[in-house]
Amino acid sequence: MFAIAKTEAARGIWSASPHLPEAPARGMVVVDVMAAGICGTDYHIYSWDAWSAGRVPTPMVIGHEFVGRIAAVGEGVTGFRIGERVSAECHIACGECRFCRTGNSHICERTSIIGVDRPGAFAEQVTVPASNLWHVPDAIPDKHAAVFDPVGNAMHMVSTARVTAKNVLVVGGGPIGLFAAAIAKSHGARTVTLQEPNQARAAIAASLDLDLVLNPRDPGAKEALLSLTNGEGPDVILEVSGNAAAINAALDIAAPGATVALLGIPANPVEIDLGAKVVMKGISLLGVTGRRMYETWYQVEAFMLKNPDLMDKVITHVLPASDFHHGFELMDEGACGKIVLDFQAIGQRLSA
Numbered sequence: 001m002f003a004i005a006k007t008e009a010a011r012g013i014w015s016a017s018p019h020l021p022e023a024p025a026r027g028m029v030v031v032d033v034m035a036a037g038i039c040g041t042d043y044h045i046y047s048w049d050a051w052s053a054g055r056v057p058t059p060m061v062i063g064h065e066f067v068g069r070i071a072a073v074g075e076g077v078t079g080f081r082i083g084e085r086v087s088a089e090c091h092i093a094c095g096e097c098r099f100c101r102t103g104n105s106h107i108c109e110r111t112s113i114i115g116v117d118r119p120g121a122f123a124e125q126v127t128v129p130a131s132n133l134w135h136v137p138d139a140i141p142d143k144h145a146a147v148f149d150p151v152g153n154a155m156h157m158v159s160t161a162r163v164t165a166k167n168v169l170v171v172g173g174g175p176i177g178l179f180a181a182a183i184a185k186s187h188g189a190r191t192v193t194l195q196e197p198n199q200a201r202a203a204i205a206a207s208l209d210l211d212l213v214l215n216p217r218d219p220g221a222k223e224a225l226l227s228l229t230n231g232e233g234p235d236v237i238l239e240v241s242g243n244a245a246a247i248n249a250a251l252d253i254a255a256p257g258a259t260v261a262l263l264g265i266p267a268n269p270v271e272i273d274l275g276a277k278v279v280m281k282g283i284s285l286l287g288v289t290g291r292r293m294y295e296t297w298y299q300v301e302a303f304m305l306k307n308p309d310l311m312d313k314v315i316t317h318v319l320p321a322s323d324f325h326h327g328f329e330l331m332d333e334g335a336c337g338k339i340v341l342d343f344q345a346i347g348q349r350l351s352a
């Protein structure tokens with residue numbers, strides 16, 4: 001079958017022809033992939049940074065955010081049938097540890113991730129546990145359903161940070177930041193500001209009807225944010241950039257008592273004056289990872305059903321899966337919002 005894989009331990013990504021998955025084992029399901037989103041995680045693996053070089057074995061079919069139709073079900077699977085349209089939580093938690101058993105499987109230490117630790121979804125077929133599947137309502141189109149995972153990251157962050165009636169600053173305008181800004185608005189934030197130096201991404205943010213879109217390099221940026229927030233600074237900061245200077249600047253401008261949710265992963269350890277910037281200001285720092293299983297999925301489904309226009313604005317490209325190189329080049333340039341790869345043409349070509 002056609003697949004997109006890390007076949008060499010070096011920068012780049014290549015097409016590959018692994019065997020079709022075997023008949024699914026007990027509790028497992030094989031899904032025909034229809035569409036899949038390119039994630040920041042895939043981009044890390046493409047770039048072969050220190051994190052991915054230390055974590056991902058090669059060869060590895062990558063990709064973890066997808067929608068497809070069930071092609072085969074293993075023994076013991078209930079509630080899912082061949083032909084049904086599904087997405088899937090890409091974090092396969094152990095289900096047995098204290099965290100899993102107390103409703104916190106997003107922080108399970110034995111998590112295995114599709115497309116990172118086991119064969120991924122940038123392929124004609126992917127095998128996942130039935131327990132990770134999510135039925136997709138007919139009203140949600142494929143290109144939206146392909147990105148439950150990153151919208152889920154954004155939803156988890158916004159829900160955890162409790163934005164209702166607050167002045168919110170989103171730091172970073174990649175797809176998760178754009179989704180987070182749109183979700184914060186829909187959750188009743190008083191104001192939503194998005195900060196992003198890349199002009200293509202700032203232009204997408206400007207289309208989301210936010211209160212303010214800032215270029216942090218603009219000398220008037222800080223004044224504009226203070227004037228929007230009654231001189232106090234933002235009450236909630238949603239940090240998705242992972243940029244050390246941006247994190248420090250965000251802590252500087254945060255209002256006393258602010259909640260700062262951190263989702264962006266810095267490339268290196270970050271130095272912060274905790275005494276002045278966190279302790280003395282009474283700041284709450286929140287680390288946010290993955291999605292709550294499966295509360296976040298219900299929330300994302302509702303958001304997608306009610307806001308198809310916002311989804312369309314953040315998803316800027318749908319490319320045939322065979323054009324994946326172009327997708328990664330667009331991410332190199334930062335000239336895009338979310339990119340979705342369409343795998344259906346490939347399936348049709350092979351079966352024709």
Ligand SMILES: [Zn+2]
Pocket residue numbers: 039040041064065149150
């Ligand atoms: Zn992802």
Ligand SMILES: [Zn+2]
Pocket residue numbers: 093094095096097098099100105108109110
């Ligand atoms: Zn666990």
